[in-house]
Amino acid sequence: MSQIIISIGREFGSGGRVIAEALAKRFDIPVYDRHLITxxxxxxxxxxxxxxxxxEVPKSRLISRRVRGFSNSIEDNxxxxxxxxxxxKAASGDSFVVVGRCSETKLKKYPGLISIFVLGDMSAKIKRxxxxYNMNENEAKAFIEKKDRKRKSYHNxxxxxxWGDSRLYDISINSTRLGIDGTIDLxxxxIKARINGSQK
Amino acid sequence: MTAAAIFAVIIFVVMFIMIVLDKIERQYVTLGCGLLTIIVVFGICMRSGEAIWETLAVKSFATTDFWYQVTESESKGINWATIIFIAGMMVMVEGMARAGFFRWLCLKIAYLVKCRTVPIFITFMIMSAVLSMFIDSITVIMFLSAVTIELAHLLNFNPVPMILSEIFCANLGGSATMCGDPPNIIVGTSLGFSFFDFLSNTGVAAGICLVVCVLYFYIVFKKELVSNNKGAAVDMSKLPKPKDAIKSKKDFIISSVIFGIAVILLVTHSVTHLTVATIGLFIAIITLISSGRTSLELIKKVDYKTVLFFIGLFIVVSGLEETGILVLIADFIKNISNGNAMIMVAIIIWVSAAASAFVDNIPFAATMVPVIQSLSSAAGVNISTLAWSLSLGTDIGGSATPIGASANVVGTSVSAKNGHPITWGKYCAKLAPATVIVLAISTVYVFVRYL
Incomplete structure (x- = not known):
């Protein structure tokens, strides 16, 4: 596999971003998340x-309109x-890790794509x-639900x-079971098995 | 209210909501709702094969009037003339774009005014209005805003004021002629008006308003326009040359000649008696013949989604018309205005404008045409007065918000993609007052000239 594109979808609070950064480091490839914004x-x-x-926020349908592929919504643009x-980036042959941005679907045509969805138990996500964010339990729960609602709406x-449907991803993993570090190792x-598999 | 009328209203409302929600592409929405209208309203409720036949209006192709019109006539059901004309113009515009005509024109004008910011600002506004009189405003804004951003980056000015002004002028220019904006084509072909009828009525109003809005935008944007430039001399050697925009000299000359022919045919169609359907078809055919091997690509570029959207829309509106709903709306307007023509005109202009500011003005205009027909015969007000009011209201009202007209969506999208997002607040702060000013002028114009 000459090109690897690791797509990480994630629930808010599941540690998806940390996992993405760690994987990028281990495979020595760039990660696009906050960097994508820059x-x-x-x-x-x-x-x-x-x-x-x-x-990664959905547009408001009532105040948006699309004409021949153009949209007035800044979110859409x-x-x-x-x-x-x-x-x-994918077309240029580069290898990279990308967090969110519907990448598991948008980059589906690339054979080097490995798509992962990271989820977590609500209790563990709240704790994180x-x-x-220095919040109490209720605030954290509401914040997680709000963020995930937006991600779901944006993705769909x-x-x-x-969003989160296991059939869209190569692997869906609950980061609470093995912890963040254990999940990264697994x-x-x-990913190594996939790379080796493709080389055989 | 009969079951047919109730279903016609339900289908219409559902169609409108689904268009606004944008969950399903709008051509599928109108076609689906059109099919429901034929099956449920005309078939099951009315059991009227005649209503279906009239709505499909296929027999209109076989009439001489459809192609060559000596006397004014009105159309019902699917307005095929509008559809053929729009499709024909799409083919011509695609040919022009491919040859590099629009980019060449924008750069040529920028060079003529020596690439100075304020003269570009004023000439681009006028160009936007003039081009939109003949070409769909989406294409005009697509090219104009792209060149504006390119020039803004090279000449170091903020492109947003210019793009906003161009959008407004494109919508205003569209109101000046029969082919400038889809509502006008619908009004014109449905009620039998000519290109010259529009030019000498809404065109005069648009001309007056253009002068006012150029002044308005100059005053409103003056500070933003000159702030970065500081009167420094422009190094024109760094700018793209107009001739470089021309991709093929032969195609450029051919497309320019075809555009000239289209303009002449449209301006003279009340004399030649050629209908817009004939002109649209003729222009498409000569564009395709002259394109040779690339003609297939041009056909593929036609926006079939819009064409299908129109077909479905006309069927749904026919459902309202055949079941008498639109007569009820006309009666309602007549009653609340107490038969006073001034109030009627004011209602049509301002309600059309308010609706067009938030929803697509094409379904609104298509719905309102039979309403003003009924209103004219019930209240004895000249149909042309109501038609000009409807055109001005729907065309100008669309400028008030970023979603009111297609040009607004395209302009704000091009701007955002190039690093200049235009929020609702920013847009409405400048363009909503301009819309109100121009609507007020149009209302006074209709009052003074026709009542």
């Missing part, structure tokens, strides 16, 4: 905050720029978010497929 900001001249504001960016709108083995 890339888009640099390319378009938008501020980092502007891209961040509209990043930012999303399309990101899809185009990862598509160009409480610590990371841009792909027409169900995924590393899985």
């Amino acid at each position: 890339e888009i900001a640099e390319k378009t001249g938008l501020s980092h905050d502007q891209v961040e504001k509209y990043n 930012i999303a399309e720029m990101q899809f185009e960016f990862i598509e160009n 978010i409480k610590e990371l 709108y841009h792909t027409g497929l169900h 995924l590393e083995d899985y």
